[in-house]
Amino acid sequence: MIADIEDIVKTVANRNEAEILRADLVNILKNGLRRTKPTSPRDRILAGWTAEAEKFVKEKGKEVVIINADKGNKTVIMRRSEYDDKMRMLVSDESTYKRSSRDPTSRVQTQNNTLVKMLTAKGYIGEREKRALMCYSGVPPRLYGLPKVHKDNVPLRPVVSFIGSPNYGMAKFVSSLLSPLSVCHYNVRDSREVAELVKGRVLPEGYRIVSLDVVSLFTNVPVDFALGEIDRRFSEVEPHTKITKEDFLKLVEFCLTSGYFRYDGEFFLQLDGVAMGSPISPIVADVVLQRLLDETLGNSRLRIECVKKYVDDLLVFVHEDDIEDMLVRVNSFHPKLQFTLEMEKDNMLPYLDMKIHRDEGNVLSTTWYSKPCASGRLLNFNSGHSFSMIINVGRNLVKRVRGLTSKVDADVNSKLNASLKKNDFPPKIIRKLLSEHDRQRPSGDRVPAVEVDPGPFRSLVHIPGVSEKMKKRIAKSTDVNICLVPAERVKRFFTRVKDKLPDGLCSDVVYEIPCRDCSLSYVGTTGRLLKTRLQEHERSCRDPEKNKGLTSLCAHVSDTDPQHSFAFENTKVLDTHRVYSKRMMLEMLFIKRNLPRVVNNRSDVDGLSNVYAGLVNE
Structure with a gap:
């Protein structure tokens, strides 16, 4: 808290005002810490649950793994032996990973710094960028797995934590230069864009709504093919950088071929594919899928009305007689890139977090949809977060659900009510959130927002009743935006599944x-x-x-x-x-x-x- 206060005080230019602000904040904090409040029934309940969780972790912590699920905002408790067995099965895939007898960190760090010096010497980057890209204290990326609770036998999705690794900065740098390649007619930003695209659209007779999903996309991205595709499309990158094609491809190749990680004290080299967790992986996977769609669907005689893509989830409106041929085509493009297909059922298809409906006259509409694997958990109303943050979570849910629903009716409001109630939002607050959204103007009548510099952001540990007063006092002296950070987090009960660094x-x-x-x-x-x-x-x-x-x-x-x-x-x-x-x-x-x-x-x-x-x- 003191470190947070000092960081905020330094944003005040006038020394006297800064000292007054510091003294006032410390005084508020002292009074808050000394004030003794009777423990409320809610606090006693939470304290009991916390003690129960601590006891469970202490007694069973070595036997089980407590971890977030891959999707659905669920918490998974699985036997440690099961988690370890599934992780060993992942790293035993010799077509993707290879054990290394040595820690590659020093070698990769040297390669990274050599490339950075080359970029500087040729005038591609300045000293500031050089300092950001050079790495002197890199740590090995670490592998962990997230349970896919929506899949049979609950397999693990491999994720590599790259932050702090020797090639992390370079991967971020190169991915930013590759960003022009992500602009294409297939991609959508989010489900809201899909809803706007679909709403009121009339599907031709004989066409069906289907979705395609790539099986384990990142680990199956063919690196050689990706390098060739970036080479072919360099003309789209060239206007945005001074780096020559030859040197740029060296950077991309380094990022895609220097993958490695540590798991259970051992080191593994990534032979093919890209790691989920690397900054460069999403854009590279996107470039590969764009070429696949161009080659298999874009230039075909298949009767396709629409193809849209969000990461590895594809939405296609295709004639029912061409569905089988379409699946064969996309699965024949590359042996490592395989798709599963889901067809509309009862004139409805789930896609992302909504359902696309075929109504009378083949008119399409959408409704918000919560997948069976979803927990329905939001930030609980009784959590230790600030009240404003909790209210914003509820407000955003209402906005999202109604934004993804073509026709808002009593059923939608009932679902919202149930979801908020499940997360302990009081009925009065729920009614306020719903009516608040009702009073907003239709999107077509909204006045375009004026871009305003929000000012600097700083964090402050959240102590209920104290931090809010400090935030008000800060607003009188500086335009800094305060983000209240909870002092206690549920995360402390979770198992450390990444290798602990010495x-x-x-x-x-x-x-x-x-x-x-x-x-x-x-x-x-x-x-x-x-x-x-x-x-x-x-x-x-x-x-x-x-x-x-x-x-x-x-x-x-x-x-x-x-x-x-x-x-x-x-x-x-x-x-x-x-x-x-x-x-x-x-x-x-x-x-x-x-x-x-x-x-x-x-x-x-x-x-x-x-x-x-x-x-x-x-």
């Missing part, structure tokens, strides 16, 4: 190193890999007299007789934060809290306002 491979950390010969310790911070920073500490301690001015850690070694040594192997990570200013504030807070039990100098906390003194130890 502390040495963590970055953006605040850490503590204990002295081996006394009770003192050293607190520091680094944005690089912790092991890299510790190696620097160890080297500086070899000549502590010469390096005593570098850190108080060296000074402690130099000033003790006989010389003390630090137990680097027992280094502890105290906290992590990617925002540099917040991490520096956290370092000062840990030093201040532990004085005089740390060797750090008192000058190390000079940047910490005295206003926080009373809060540091609370």
Whole structure:
């Protein structure tokens, strides 16, 4: 909370106003923490449920895996042995993955940085982009699986967490350059666009509504074919970049062929396909599917009225006599790209989160649809989130359901009522949300929105009744937009299914190193890999007299007789934060809290306002 406050205060240019704001916010926080409120029945119930969940996780945590489902916003509890068996089955696919005896991170990082230097040397990018793309503390991507509860035997969908990996920045950079290729007549942005396209459309006699779904699209994208297709369409990318075709294809090839991950302590190379989780995967898969549709459906004699695509879900209006031929054509394009087909039943077909209906006279209409695998869970009205966030969740549901429904009637309102009621929204609030939407103008009468700069955004830990007051006070001094972040999250009950990185491979950390010969310790911070920073500490301690001015850690070694040594192997990570200013504030807070039990100098906390003194130890 203190780190959040300081980050917000820094947005105020006037120093005196900033100090007044800081003091006011700390005062609000102190009063809120000291105020004792009687526990409400709701709080007691939630506390009981929390204790029950904690007990279950403590007793069964090693036997089960608690994880989100692939779709439907469901929570899945499965036996650990079952999860492990299914994950091993995934990585045993030798046509897609290959075990590696070594960690490829260093090699991939070197390849990435070589390409970045090439881009800089040729004037394609500036120093700012170079700093963003260079990687010095990459960590291996990690594989985990999400249960497909809507499929028989509940298979796992492989997902690779790429954030922090050596090729993550380059993949984001290249995918942004490839974005012009995603503009095509097949693609739709969302289900709302499909609803607008379908509403009132008359389907010719003899035509049927069908959907096609690609089987495991990302892992089956043929990389060589994708590279060839990007090569063929480079003329569409060329106007948006200074990079030559030859050099651009080098970047794409690197992103598509340097895939690897860590699972259960082992490393695997991705031989083909693209990983779900890489920034470049969606656009590459899209480019491949566009070519497939052009070749199989676009230039065919099949009687097709419409083809639309959302990621790997295709909607097609096709003559009933051509359906079988269409399926054969798309499944013959490439052996790795196979489709399943679903036909309309009883003049209706589910697509995305709506149903497309064929009404009298073959006129099409849509209604909102919740799939059988959907949990129906929203942000519960009794959750610890801010009231405004909870209301916005309900408001967005009403807007979405009615927006996807051609004719809003009592049945639609009944479904909305049931969904909101299931998530503990009070009847009065539900009525207000429904009537509020009724009062809005029809979309055709809306005045075009004027684009306004919303100003900077900052986060603030949500303490009910306290953060709201702080937010109002902040609004008087700065135009910063405050996002309230819950202090407690259900996520803490979930199983860590990604490989836990050793502390040495963590970055953006605040850490503590204990002295081996006394009770003192050293607190520091680094944005690089912790092991890299510790190696620097160890080297500086070899000549502590010469390096005593570098850190108080060296000074402690130099000033003790006989010389003390630090137990680097027992280094502890105290906290992590990617925002540099917040991490520096956290370092000062840990030093201040532990004085005089740390060797750090008192000058190390000079940047910490005295206003926080009373809060540091609370």
